[in-house]
Amino acid sequence: MISIEGLRKQFVTKKSTIHAVDDLSLSIKEGEIFGVIGYSGAGKSTFVRLLNRLEEPSGGRVVIDQQEITALSTKKLRLARQEIGMIFQHFNLLWSRTVRDNIAFPLEIAGVPKRERDERVTELVGLVGLSGREDAYPSQLSGGQKQRVGIARALANNPKVLLCDEATSALDPDTTNSILDLLVDINQKLGLTIILITHEMHVIRKICNQVAVMEEGKVVEQGDVLDIFLRPKQQVTKKFVEQVMGTNDENENVNQLIESYDQGKIVRLHFIGETTNQALISYLAKHYKLDINILQGKITQTQRGAYGTLFVQLIGEREELDRAVHFVKEDTSVEVEVLRDVN
Ligand SMILES: Nc1ncnc2c1ncn2[C@@H]1O[C@H](COP(=O)(O)OP(=O)(O)OP(=O)(O)O)[C@@H](O)[C@H]1O
Numbered sequence: 001m002i003s004i005e006g007l008r009k010q011f012v013t014k015k016s017t018i019h020a021v022d023d024l025s026l027s028i029k030e031g032e033i034f035g036v037i038g039y040s041g042a043g044k045s046t047f048v049r050l051l052n053r054l055e056e057p058s059g060g061r062v063v064i065d066q067q068e069i070t071a072l073s074t075k076k077l078r079l080a081r082q083e084i085g086m087i088f089q090h091f092n093l094l095w096s097r098t099v100r101d102n103i104a105f106p107l108e109i110a111g112v113p114k115r116e117r118d119e120r121v122t123e124l125v126g127l128v129g130l131s132g133r134e135d136a137y138p139s140q141l142s143g144g145q146k147q148r149v150g151i152a153r154a155l156a157n158n159p160k161v162l163l164c165d166e167a168t169s170a171l172d173p174d175t176t177n178s179i180l181d182l183l184v185d186i187n188q189k190l191g192l193t194i195i196l197i198t199h200e201m202h203v204i205r206k207i208c209n210q211v212a213v214m215e216e217g218k219v220v221e222q223g224d225v226l227d228i229f230l231r232p233k234q235q236v237t238k239k240f241v242e243q244v245m246g247t248n249d250e251n252e253n254v255n256q257l258i259e260s261y262d263q264g265k266i267v268r269l270h271f272i273g274e275t276t277n278q279a280l281i282s283y284l285a286k287h288y289k290l291d292i293n294i295l296q297g298k299i300t301q302t303q304r305g306a307y308g309t310l311f312v313q314l315i316g317e318r319e320e321l322d323r324a325v326h327f328v329k330e331d332t333s334v335e336v337e338v339l340r341d342v343n
Pocket residue numbers: 011012013018019020038039040041042043044045046047199
């Protein structure tokens with residue numbers, strides 16, 4: 001759906017030349033929610049603004065739905081932008097216009113007749129959950145509601161792609177979650193491809209399928225979200241994963257666990273993304289003669305199921321414990337490591 005090749009943007013200032021986006025190549029599939037994460041200054045905003053040429057590239061190619069955006073004349077670009085919706089951290093609403101008129105604005109520009117415009121606005125207001133607030137002004141809305149207006153306005157012309165530039169960064173955690181849920185809902189209902197820029201890994205974890213990590217204008221790591229959580233390679237990626245999973249001070253703790261719980265087996269269960277495995281603990285307790293003691297762990301949810309680690313103590317006859325461990329190894333996708341066997 002989107003192909004980006006060798007994209008570059010330099011800002012030349014009196015003192016220096018800043019390579020905000022530096023030879024960046026990516027391809028993004030149709031219907032995907034693609035996250036781009038990086039710390040402040042990594043070049044994320046510049047990157048996303050290059051995609052619809054709110055910022056003119058210094059070099060490289062952007063192709064969206066078979067249309068080479070980087071080769072379009074100003075006039076054709078205006079039309080192409082109707083296919084690319086965008087939402088912003090600070091909403092960018094028109095303060096003197098009501099919710100209804102904000103959402104109608106891109107339709108007016110596209111020359112949609114009044115009756116059709118009204119119908120479309122009513123539909124969009126319902127889609128983003130703002131029915132009843134059509135006549136409110138932005139100043140009368142909460143942050144989450146303002147972003148809902150931003151989303152409805154971005155969707156007005158039925159775009160194929162939605163660009164989100166730190167769309168939840170100004171919102172509190174609950175509101176962030178409700179806006180992220182809305183984005184997933186829209187992605188599923190409309191089959192829209194979403195590119196989402198953020199500095200928060202929990203946003204990526206919650207809704208993205210794919211993620212690219214940016215540092216100094218480049219993509220330094222990229223892949224399926226679950227794989228990136230499982231095997232982060234770059235230091236910067238490891239730090240982002242730690243935002244969600246906590247720091248990796250397990251090794252010290254493991255020795256402590258082994259010393260404190262001297263009965264049975266101590267095992268580490270590593271959940272890597274299949275939701276069917278979430279009932280594993282109760283399954284083991286029901287089907288094998290053993291007691292399970294959960295000692296420590298952290299499990300989080302991604303779009304592809306649970307990810308995380310659980311340390312458990314299995315108490316029972318050696319043979320029964322061996323059978324249970326064998327079952328987990330052979331018949332589930334949960335990775336199991338015996339840290340201390342029966343004494
Ligand atoms: N118009 C501009 N003129 C000069 N330098 C710029 C301009 N816009 C961005 N930059 C520089 O380009 C680099 C990347 O900025 P960008 O805003 O894209 O990063 P970011 O990852 O989005 O960070 P943040 O989340 O803080 O906005 C920074 O060094 C920034 O100072």
